[in-house]
Amino acid sequence: MSEPEHRGSTHPSTMLEASPLMSTQTEVAPDPVRRRSLYRGDPGMWSWVLHRITGVSIFFFLFVHVLDTAMIRVNPDTYDKIIDTYKTPIIGLMEIGLVACVLYHALNGVRIILIDFWSTGPKYQRQMLWTILSVFVIVFAAGAVRMLQLLIQNL
Numbered sequence: 001m002s003e004p005e006h007r008g009s010t011h012p013s014t015m016l017e018a019s020p021l022m023s024t025q026t027e028v029a030p031d032p033v034r035r036r037s038l039y040r041g042d043p044g045m046w047s048w049v050l051h052r053i054t055g056v057s058i059f060f061f062l063f064v065h066v067l068d069t070a071m072i073r074v075n076p077d078t079y080d081k082i083i084d085t086y087k088t089p090i091i092g093l094m095e096i097g098l099v100a101c102v103l104y105h106a107l108n109g110v111r112i113i114l115i116d117f118w119s120t121g122p123k124y125q126r127q128m129l130w131t132i133l134s135v136f137v138i139v140f141a142a143g144a145v146r147m148l149q150l151l152i153q154n155l
Contacts, residue, residue: 047129051108054101061098092151096144103140107132 041049072079085091111128115121121128 043129044125047108047111051105051112054105054108057098057101058105061101087154089151089155092147092154096147096151099143099147100140103143104132104136107136 068079068082071082111125111132114128115125
């Protein structure tokens, strides 16, 4: 008895067999000037990455905030020293970064909710991304300018 042919089969033993379409010619060496493309991602992917980064940053801030506030019950003098360290220009810049994280995370969260729960949300997800980025830039620019003015006044 002869064995049945397994053309198009995905069984591992038949996947390595040569197909009639395979060429028996030797491979041509790649062109040394050939340029390789690098996938740089879709704006939606970068939005996803930025949403995760801002979420982790906000979580870290909340963790530190709970710890430093808990110090008031342990040792009020230590709490006062910690609060004094927060009155530096570096922490002021970090607060501006925190505002950026919260603002982007909130706006993108609304966009994600619309994509998930609005029937035509996936169709308009790219337009919504550019809309929230525009709103983010306008609102954050105004807020950052004011926060920088206050930071400079307190120096």
